[in-house]
Structures are given as C-alpha cells and as structure tokens.
Amino acid sequence: MSLEALRPSPLVEQATQRLREQITGGHWPVGTKLPGETTLATTLGVGRSTVREAIRALSGAGLVQPRQGSGVFVIATEPTEDWPARLRRAAVADVYEVRMMVEVQAARLAAGRRTDADVAAMRAALEKRRTAWSGRSNAAFVDADIALHATVVAAAHNPVLSDLFAEFVPVLRKGLIALVELLELRDPDPPHGDARHAELVEAVIRGDGEAAGRTLETELEATLRELLGR
Structure with missing residues (x-):
C-alpha cells in the first residue's frame, strides 16, 4: 500500500485514516519512526497543520507516540478503542x-x-x-x-x-x-x-x-x- 495525494473534503479525517491504514496494514511496524511532518504533508497533499492534527488523533488512539527531539513512533497496530x-x-x-x-x-x-x-x-x-x-x-x-x-x-x-x-x-x-x-x-x-x-x-x-x-x-x-x- 502506498500513500497518495488526498481529495478535497475533511482533510484531517482523511489524513488520519490514511496514516492509520499504513500502520494497521503493517507498512509501518511497531517501533518504526514516521516520516517527518514536511514529508507527510507533501506526500498527502495537505498542510503541516493537517498532519499535526492527524498525528494527534493517532496518538489519542494509542497507535503512535511523539517523543520530544526524536520524532513520532508507532507503538501499536490496533487502536485502543472503537x-x-x-x-x-x-x-x-x-x-x-x-x-x-x-x-x-x-x-x-x-x-x-x-x-x-x-x-x-x-x-x-x-x-x-x-x-x-x-x-x-x-x-x-x-x-x-x-x-x-x-x-x-x-x-x-x-x-x-x-x-x-x-x-x-x-x-x-x-x-x-x-x-x-x-x-x-x-x-x-x-x-x-x-x-x-x-x-x-x-x-x-x-x-x-x-x-x-x-x-x-x-x-x-x-x-x-x-x-x-x-
């Protein structure tokens, strides 16, 4: 599965869902460091603020964890709740x-x-x-x-x-x-x-x-x- 530019609509929801699919589908295993904000924003065709909101939602779901000075890392492949x-x-x-x-x-x-x-x-x-x-x-x-x-x-x-x-x-x-x-x-x-x-x-x-x-x-x-x- 590869990342593609997003269509206009609720961009944060789309970005969150696309990144989640990469994680739950095994493209980014546990322990993997996600690409940087700028890289993800360019790949998805959205702004960095949209990427930040998507990362925040993924963190809330227990899938990723931001580590100050190091980046954002995958910590689970299934969300902790619905x-x-x-x-x-x-x-x-x-x-x-x-x-x-x-x-x-x-x-x-x-x-x-x-x-x-x-x-x-x-x-x-x-x-x-x-x-x-x-x-x-x-x-x-x-x-x-x-x-x-x-x-x-x-x-x-x-x-x-x-x-x-x-x-x-x-x-x-x-x-x-x-x-x-x-x-x-x-x-x-x-x-x-x-x-x-x-x-x-x-x-x-x-x-x-x-x-x-x-x-x-x-x-x-x-x-x-x-x-x-x-």
Missing part, C-alpha cells in the same frame, strides 16, 4: 480547548462585576443543573449545564465575551452531548462535576476571581485529560 469513538473524542477535545480560553477569563471578570441579579441567576442555574441530572435526557442535562456557564459569562458584563459564547454554544452543545455519551457520565449521584460547579459559583459570588478561574480551569482540564486518554 475508531469512530476516538475521532469523536478528538473533536470534543478541540471544542474544550477553545472553551477554556473563553470561559476561564469570563469567570475571573465575573467575580469582580457580578450583580445581585447575576448571583440569583447563577444559583438558580446550579439548582436546575442538579435537577436535570436526575432526568433521562442527556440533552436536557447538557442544556442545563450550558445555561449555568452562560450565567457566569453574562456576569462578566462584557458584550464581546457574551456574543462569542453565544456563537460557540451550538458547537459546545453538540460536543457536550457526545462527551456525556462517550464517557458514560450519567451515573445516579452526585451530578457530574457538581462540587466544582458549586465552587465556581461561590467563588464568583464572593468576588474571588483567581479562585473562580482556577476552579473552572481545573474542571475543564480534567475533562480534557479524560477525552485525550491521559
């Missing part, structure tokens, strides 16, 4: 990276700008999130979770941040529903992440911006590590 599920994990991880950039700063600002109305909204949203957990719908729980985070962003009283979060919500919602399904988070009690969400709300209410940002960052980073299998 391949479509791995691709979904990678997509949700991308969403979370952007989410962290927006929301952590919003939480810090909210702690210094929240009003009595914001406080009431955050507390009500936290309770609705807890109530939604006991229901049967993943989508309803995700909507309640997003609504809570939206109250924190709103408390920052920055229209640009609020608009950015609003634009981001459809992608975030889709990713979160996939996340609940992928990680099988719907255990009975307590609601997933309830303690940290409560800490976030209380930190904002008492005006502790550093604690609010740190709590939210810790929560999102923990989920991101689960997604990437680290």
